[in-house]
Amino acid sequence: MKKKIIYLIAILAISVASCSKDFSERESLDSVDVAKTWNTADEVRATTSTLYSGLPWAGFTSRAMDDIGDVMSGNSHSYEGNGDYRAFVVFSQSATTALVGNCWTSFYKVGGWAASYLRAFEMKKTLGGDPAILDPAIAECRFMLGVTYFYIVRAFGDAPIIDDPGKVALEGNYNIPKYLKADVLRYAIEQMTLAEEGLPETDVPGRVTKYAAKAYLAKMYLYNKDYANAAAKAQEVIGSGKYDLVSTELYDDMFNSSSMNNNIESIFAIQYQLTQNPWGAGNQLQCDRGPSNLNTSESSMWELFRPSLDFMKAWEPGDLRRPATVMEHGWSHLSWKPTNADALYNAFMANGFVYDTIQDAAHGGNLNATRSNIAKYVVGPGSAFGGEPVIGMNTGQNFMMMRYADVLLIYAEAILGGNSSTSDAGAIDAFNKVRTRAGLAAKSSITIDDIMKERRMEFAFEGDYWYDIQRQGFAKAKQIIEAQNRGAVGSPLYVTFGENYMYLPIPASEILQDPELANPAVPYYTGK
Amino acid sequence: MSFFKSRIELTLDLYKKVTSDMLLFTTGPTFLGIGSAWNDLKAPIGNVGQMTNKGFDISLTTRNFVKNDFNWTTSLVISHYKNTLDKLRNESSSLTGSVYYAQNQITYTTPGHALGSFYGLVYDGIMRTQEELNASYPQFGSPKDETHTWLGDVRYKDLNDDQVIDEKDMTYIGSPVPDFTFGFTNTLNYKSFDLSLFLQGSYGAEIYNFLKWQLEKLDNSYNNQLATVLDRYTAENTDGSLPRFTASNSNNTYTSDRYIEDGSYLRIQNLTIGYKLPTNIISRVKMTNLRVYMSAQNLYTFTKYTGYDPEIGALDNGILLMNVDQGHYPNPRTITFGINVEF
Numbered sequence: 044m045k046k047k048i049i050y051l052i053a054i055l056a057i058s059v060a061s062c063s064k065d066f067s068e069r070e071s072l073d074s075v076d077v078a079k080t081w082n083t084a085d086e087v088r089a090t091t092s093t094l095y096s097g098l099p100w101a102g103f104t105s106r107a108m109d110d111i112g113d114v115m116s117g118n119s120h121s122y123e124g125n126g127d128y129r130a131f132v133v134f135s136q137s138a139t140t141a142l143v144g145n146c147w148t149s150f151y152k153v154g155g156w157a158a159s160y161l162r163a164f165e166m167k168k169t170l171g172g173d174p175a176i177l178d179p180a181i182a183e184c185r186f187m188l189g190v191t192y193f194y195i196v197r198a199f200g201d202a203p204i205i206d207d208p209g210k211v212a213l214e215g216n217y218n219i220p221k222y223l224k225a226d227v228l229r230y231a232i233e234q235m236t237l238a239e240e241g242l243p244e245t246d247v248p249g250r251v252t253k254y255a256a257k258a259y260l261a262k263m264y265l266y267n268k269d270y271a272n273a274a275a276k277a278q279e280v281i282g283s284g285k286y287d288l289v290s291t292e293l294y295d296d297m298f299n300s301s302s303m304n305n306n307i308e309s310i311f312a313i314q315y316q317l318t319q320n321p322w323g324a325g326n327q328l329q330c331d332r333g334p335s336n337l338n339t340s341e342s343s344m345w346e347l348f349r350p351s352l353d354f355m356k357a358w359e360p361g362d363l364r365r366p367a368t369v370m371e372h373g374w375s376h377l378s379w380k381p382t383n384a385d386a387l388y389n390a391f392m393a394n395g396f397v398y399d400t401i402q403d404a405a406h407g408g409n410l411n412a413t414r415s416n417i418a419k420y421v422v423g424p425g426s427a428f429g430g431e432p433v434i435g436m437n438t439g440q441n442f443m444m445m446r447y448a449d450v451l452l453i454y455a456e457a458i459l460g461g462n463s464s465t466s467d468a469g470a471i472d473a474f475n476k477v478r479t480r481a482g483l484a485a486k487s488s489i490t491i492d493d494i495m496k497e498r499r500m501e502f503a504f505e506g507d508y509w510y511d512i513q514r515q516g517f518a519k520a521k522q523i524i525e526a527q528n529r530g531a532v533g534s535p536l537y538v539t540f541g542e543n544y545m546y547l548p549i550p551a552s553e554i555l556q557d558p559e560l561a562n563p564a565v566p567y568y569t570g571k
Numbered sequence: 572m573s574f575f576k577s578r579i580e581l582t583l584d585l586y587k588k589v590t591s592d593m594l595l596f597t598t599g600p601t602f603l604g605i606g607s608a609w610n611d612l613k614a615p616i617g618n619v620g621q622m623t624n625k626g627f628d629i630s631l632t633t634r635n636f637v638k639n640d641f642n643w644t645t646s647l648v649i650s651h652y653k654n655t656l657d658k659l660r661n662e663s664s665s666l667t668g669s670v671y672y673a674q675n676q677i678t679y680t681t682p683g684h685a686l687g688s689f690y691g692l693v694y695d696g697i698m699r700t701q702e703e704l705n706a707s708y709p710q711f712g713s714p715k716d717e718t719h720t721w722l723g724d725v726r727y728k729d730l731n732d733d734q735v736i737d738e739k740d741m742t743y744i745g746s747p748v749p750d751f752t753f754g755f756t757n758t759l760n761y762k763s764f765d766l767s768l769f770l771q772g773s774y775g776a777e778i779y780n781f782l783k784w785q786l787e788k789l790d791n792s793y794n795n796q797l798a799t800v801l802d803r804y805t806a807e808n809t810d811g812s813l814p815r816f817t818a819s820n821s822n823n824t825y826t827s828d829r830y831i832e833d834g835s836y837l838r839i840q841n842l843t844i845g846y847k848l849p850t851n852i853i854s855r856v857k858m859t860n861l862r863v864y865m866s867a868q869n870l871y872t873f874t875k876y877t878g879y880d881p882e883i884g885a886l887d888n889g890i891l892l893m894n895v896d897q898g899h900y901p902n903p904r905t906i907t908f909g910i911n912v913e914f
Contacts, residue, residue, distance in 0.1 A: 098610055126790025129818035133718045137711040138737070139825040141674040148601040148673070155604010156612045208605045212597040212614045215660030219602075321610065543712055551711065551738040551825070552676040555690075556600040556665050561739070 081167045084176045090160055091183045095249065095314040097442075099156055101323030102149030103194070104313065104442055104506075106331060107142050109348045111198060111547070112506030117527040119504065120351040120413050128347065132529055133536070134544045138551035146198060147550055150191045155208045157187035162207055182241025186251050186259075189235030190311070190444065193263055196227040197510045200546035201564035203557075204230050220559045221549075226567035232263050245285075248305035249441075254280050255311045258445050261453045266514055273457035277450050281473070286310060286447040291480050295367030297443070298419040301431060304441040308448065317432055317439030325437025328420040332504070334370060336388075336409040337396060339381045341425025342433040350415045352535075353527040354503065357496070363482035368503055371415040374398040381424040396424070412531035419504045448477050448501055456494045464490045477501055491515075517542045578637070582630040589657075592618035599664065601673075608673055620659040622686060626652025642760040651751040654685045668891030670781055677779050677826055678891050679741075687893045689745040689779050691826035692736070693728040699809050710736040710822045723804030723815025725823045736822075744828040747894030749835075750775030763849065765864075769841040773881070778834035779895045780878050788824050789816045834894055836874035836881040842867045860913035868905040 081087050097104065106127070113119040114131040121128035130136040136143050161184035164177045195202045201221040205211060211219070222230075239256035246252050257276045264273035280286065289297050289308045296303045305312060315326040333344030350369045358365055366374060377395025382388070391397070391407035398416070402408030409416070422438045423430025432439070451473040458470035465471075466488040475485040477497060486493065495515070499508050512520045521540045530536025554560045573580040596607035597617045605614040628650045635643040659665070659682055668678035668687060679690035698704045704715060704722055708729050713719040730740045755770040786797040804811040814823050845864035853861045874881045878896050886892040 099612075101610070122793065124792030124818050126788070126818040126821060126824075130821060133819050135713065135718045135819040135821075137713055137820075137822055139711055140821045144601075144674055145672075151602040151604045152611070153604075159605060159612055203602050205602060205604055208603050209615050212599060212603055212605060213617050213660070215597060215599070215619065215664035217599045217603075217661070217665070218663040323610065538718075541714070548712065550601075551741075552667070552669075553600045553602060555676075555679060555738045555741060556667065557602075557663070558739075561737075 077163055077166050078170055081164065081172055081177065087164070087176050087180045091180045092314075094153065094157055094160075094183065094187045095312075096324055097313055097315050097326060098321055098323045099153045100149060100313050101327070102145035102152070104149075105323065105327040106347070107146035107149065108506035109328075109331065109504070110142050111146060112509045113504055114348065115544075116509035116512050117351055117524060117529055118354045118499070118508050119348045119417070120529065120531065121348055123412070123531070125347075133538055134524075134540060136544070136547060138548040138554070140548075143547050144550040144552065146547065147553065150195045150198070151205065154188055154191040154195070155205060157184040157191070158206060159208050160184050161188070162209060178241050179243055182238045182256075183251060185234040186238035186242065186256055186311075189231045189238055189256070189259055189263075192227055192231035192234065193259065193266075196224050196231060197266070197513065198547050199549060200224045200227075202227050202549070203560065204567055217557045218559045219557055220562065221564040222567035223564045228263065228267060230567060232260065232267070235260050235263060249312065249314050251311050252285075254283050254285050255445065258310045258450050258453075261450060261457070262445075265453050265457055266510075268461070270457045270460040274454060277454035277457060277473075278469075280310075280447075280450045281454060286450070288447055288451075288476060288480050291363055291482065294364060294480065295418070297446075298367065299422045299440070301422065301439045301441070304439075308446045309441070309443050310445040310447060310450070312441040312443045315437075315439055315441050317434060317437060319434050319437045325434060326420065326440045326442060327436045327438075328442065329422055329433065329438045329440075330436040332417040332419070333421040334398065334409050334411075334416040336398075336404070336407055337379070337381055337421075337424050339383065339424040339428050341427050341435075342423070342430070343436050344421075346411060346416055348417060348504075349411060349413045350417060350503075351527070351529060352413050352532065353529065354499075355413065355415055356528075357499065359483060359500075361482055362500060363480075364500060366418065368418055368500075369415050370398045370418050370421075372398060372400045374418075376423065378429045379423045380429040382428065395429075414532055417504050443505070448480075449507075451477050452494060452498055452501070455489065456491070459489065459491060459494065464488050513545055517545055520545065578634045580630075580632040582628075584628040586624070586626055586628075588624045589621065590624070591621040593620045593622060595619045595666075597660070598667075617660065619664070620682075621657040623655050623657055624652050625655075626650065640762045642758070644756075644758045646754075646756040646758075648754045649751055650753070652748070654748055656680050656682050656684060656686050658682045666891055668895070670886065670892065670895060670897060671785075675781070675784075675826060677781070677895055678747075680891070684743060685746050685748045687747050687891045688743050689747070689777060689826075689828075689831060691741055691744045691828060691831075693730065693740070693742065693744065694827050694829045695726045695728045697804055697811075697814050698722060698724055698726050699804065708734050708736050712737075713820065713822060718819040720820060720822065721815070721817070722806075723809075723811075724817070724820060725814050725827070725829070727827065741826070745777030745779070745831040747776055747778070747834075749773040754840075763847040765843075765845040765847075767841070767843045768839070770837060771840045772835070772837040774835045776834040776894055778832050778876060778878065778881060778883060780830050780832050780876075782878055782896050782898045783832075784824065784830050787813060789814060790818050790821065790824060792816070792818070832877060833875050834881045834883070836872050836876065838872040838882070839870040840868070842870050858912055858914055860911065862911040864909050864911070866905075866907045866909070868907070869902050870904065 110131040114121055127142055130140050161181055164181050168177050201224050203219045204222055235256050239253055242253045242256055244253055257280050261273050261276035287307045289306055316324045318325050330343045331347040335346050338344040375397045379396035381392050387406035399408050400410045400414055404410050422440050425433040455470040455474040458467045459465045474489050479485055495511055498511050512523050524540040528535045549560050594616055596614045597619050598606045598614050605612045630648045632646045666680045667676050669676045678687045680686050680688050698707055707726050710720055727736045730742055752773045757768045759766045787800055789800055802811050803813040804815040843866040845862050848861045880902050883894050883896050886895045
């Protein structure tokens, strides 16, 4: 073991979907010998491309993200009788809840891959590897570590930090403590700062750059209430001119057309492939969101998640994001021409897909519990029915983890700082860019509630609103959540929100294997 | 050893096998981020531990009758072994086995125990009255109300007496390793008749009936369930044998001995009865031998196990998921009728 090859890493070589020749396709390897591989940029980038693939993120993006980001926050509603999802509507998730475990596993999986690659690349450097090739890849790994630990600290609060998974696994000492959430966030910021230093100014579409790291740093500083740094980092992204908002006309295409993958607004996106093999490499949001009356032989849809009544009530009149975000009575997409075995269904859809709550549900109508469906990330019924290609549950639509609209709203919020309102020209301008794209009237002065409201409508069903509620503190979170009607039409549901639900519990099976996790958190940074 | 002119033969094998420097994926809690699942970045393989198998095999063959027109031979084979994981790389290491998209951890083994031991909470009945609910300890931090812990929910034993139910109340709830397995063969010949009977069985192993977990889960109104769920706790059926339906409280279905069953069984693996027609009859049609027989495979199984088949084996990735019943292709019962003809 003490030879130059410290350990072999088996890699699931999932090449990222890409429109560029610079991404290389590689057959999967059983293991990698550090001395023999990573000699070319293509080899190194093929390895880091797996961090962008849907595979390691699948436990999060498929369902846990909806459950936490949107069901818990009251944007989404889920089936009442379904044990995997109901807990997040009524706040009864515990250390025994399966989806909590999936989310935990997925974040640590991405983190584990990134940290393992990072160690291996550093080892390669000591063996004479080319720093010009390896350093940007190391920065990419740090970017992913920053992103995952930012999710970990927001979802779970105090949590373990695994800097060198291979070493921990080989030593077998699993008694790793929980670290204070302030330190977990600091760790995320540290990784992202190093990523910012090491990432290139520009890269091919889909790859992260310095500016993607800056965008995340801005958000992390904002969560840390470090408004000066948050504003500075957001300004660096805005001032770079590298990103812009997608136009009002193309807003819906950002979410339902893979031709818009890695668009001008997209800063970091999971690069999905239109495939069902390996499981998770395709985007599986459509099946859980699309209305059941759009289900075809090519495309599965079962509307596990739907807009909540509270969310539908939150729309301002004239908001042009509405049809891109939700389907409701009268909504149509006429180039989609779904058919099935039912003649009356086919007659009803003959002129294109129409969302109708009056038509008989057996013949093309849809009268679900909240009378609406999520439109974001629903790309349609498949290529045989006038949409783009779909394979069962899978679409090839990239999922945007960070987009430029977020940076604009982060900037506005950072300038607002802790103040009750601001009419700072820069803040107002950034805020109004997002708002006027949606066809809404510009504001001349904004408050934190204005920003949160705008964030809710802009990023609905993108898995972020829960953290917006959470970071305003327990009292405000309780007030927001307890005011929400989280039920269905005809059966309103109001819940009591306890402080123990601010963060997800660590899965019981993990505490079993590492009893330290049951003890109070300890500092990660000592004496610094 | 053989006695009485080979009328009794006895073979006894004793063994102790110590496997040191076991090569395994050095997996641990999922927060390591690397592991051994299909979609994991593979953890390094290391010489992670040592295990011991101790056991014996007894084989006893007796020729009970050796006569011209009556022969009866019995052969009995009994095997017993004990598996112990002696040590792992570190005192805090353990080995785990999970099923159902890796969501349910069923086995957990620390040194001193058999590999693939079932590990979970201990069921302590259903809370049927307000008094029982009030007196119960909080489970995984859940408050007591209808969406969390409520009437009709499972009560678990507080093994460490800290008045809360959590992972510290989990314990070894069963072993997939049988106390012994056996095969018992009888061969009889009486005049023109022959009969052979092969019995096979296993005693003392536990089964984690995960199929029952799925089919009596009672947390999802969109899943198919067994008819047994009709007798669940409801306000009208407070003495129901199963807990209430709840989509919001996941504690009821956590890994526990509710799903542990005795996996002992005795199976009539084969029964064959044959009859040779008298040579004076068959020689007329120029045959030297004509035997008609009936053979039944997997004729009957005596067991208390409620699943389809107590003979389960190891699921997917081997020794960490032995005797976990997730459903498997059933063992067919085959009945064969045949004629052996020689000219």
